[in-house]
Amino acid sequence: MSLRYIDQEDYTVAIVGGASGIGLEAARFLNGQGVRVAVLDRNKDGVASAAKELGPKAFGVAVDITDWDQTKAAIDSVAQQFGKIDALVNCAAIVGKTNLPTHEVEIENFDECYRINLRGAFLLSKAVVPHMLKRKYGRILHIASIAGKEGNAGMLAYSATKAGLIGLVKVMGKDYAETGITVNGLAPAVIRTPMVAAMPQQQVDYMTAKIPMKRVGELREAAEMIAWIVSPACSFTTGFTFDLTGGRAVY
Numbered sequence: 642m643s644l645r646y647i648d649q650e651d652y653t654v655a656i657v658g659g660a661s662g663i664g665l666e667a668a669r670f671l672n673g674q675g676v677r678v679a680v681l682d683r684n685k686d687g688v689a690s691a692a693k694e695l696g697p698k699a700f701g702v703a704v705d706i707t708d709w710d711q712t713k714a715a716i717d718s719v720a721q722q723f724g725k726i727d728a729l730v731n732c733a734a735i736v737g738k739t740n741l742p743t744h745e746v747e748i749e750n751f752d753e754c755y756r757i758n759l760r761g762a763f764l765l766s767k768a769v770v771p772h773m774l775k776r777k778y779g780r781i782l783h784i785a786s787i788a789g790k791e792g793n794a795g796m797l798a799y800s801a802t803k804a805g806l807i808g809l810v811k812v813m814g815k816d817y818a819e820t821g822i823t824v825n826g827l828a829p830a831v832i833r834t835p836m837v838a839a840m841p842q843q844q845v846d847y848m849t850a851k852i853p854m855k856r857v858g859e860l861r862e863a864a865e866m867i868a869w870i871v872s873p874a875c876s877f878t879t880g881f882t883f884d885l886t887g888g889r890a891v892y
């Protein structure tokens with residue numbers, strides 16, 4: 642049984658990358674708690690099916706976060722439809738090509754990871770903060786990765802962009818520390834999602850072997866942490882990247 646983290650029925654959470662994996666599970670979990678959820682993702686079919694599954698309190702917006710105009714319009718449309726945005730959870734990312742040493746990483750693939758994982762997070766933040774500043778309240782949560790804290794061999798583009806994302810969270814936490822807006826990150830190790838299922842088994846084994854609990858994390862474990870971090874109760878932590886690694890990172 643889960644705790645009810647948010648007891649305001651009009652609490653509004655935009656979940657980017659909400660058509661799949663951790664984002665979809667967070668959307669289901671928060672929706673189940675009675676919260677109003679907007680699912681944003683570039684996967685149009687995934688957006689439509691998530692919105693349909695979540696029912697009348699939810700709606701979906703197709704958006705590619707590499708494009709500023711689309712990103713701003715999508716965030717503005719959530720604020721307009723719901724009247725406000727209390728929280729933004731950014732789960733959108735790609736892993737890119739993995740199991741490659743740095744000198745074999747394609748420049749195009751690095752750029753693609755950068756445009757989604759780091760630049761996309763910046764564009765989302767830039768779009769949502771003005772809405773939160775108006776109300777002197779907000780929770781922004783960017784899903785980073787253990788790869789950003791530790792650097793996973795064979796995953797240069799992903800690890801480097803996730804490290805950049807952790808840096809973005811640190812700066813934003815300080816920029817808005819006196820405004821009622823908190824900005825945090827969450828760094829999972831391996832969680833059982835489609836993103837992981839699509840990776841080479843050798844890469845998944847490498848990452849799982851490093852987890853002291855010797856298992857992957859479950860989607861539900863991620864959704865529980867996300868719900869609490871974006872709730873009003875998580876009020877004295879900002880600029881921090883929380884751990885979700887089964888003991889791999891103890892910082």
Ligand SMILES: NC(=O)c1ccc[n+]([C@@H]2O[C@H](COP(=O)([O-])OP(=O)(O)OC[C@H]3O[C@@H](n4cnc5c(N)ncnc54)[C@H](O)[C@@H]3O)[C@@H](O)[C@H]2O)c1
Nearest residue numbers: 658661662663682683705706733734786829831832834836
């Ligand atoms: N699954 C894991 O083991 C794991 C571990 C560490 C960190 N993470 C992070 O957690 C987050 C969610 O991962 P997941 O495993 O659920 O992934 P996923 O692939 O299941 O979901 C990611 C979603 O992001 C969307 N997306 C990608 N690019 C986009 C863009 N340009 N614009 C809009 N949407 C876009 C995809 O369409 C997809 O629905 C990611 O940030 C990932 O890096 C996952």
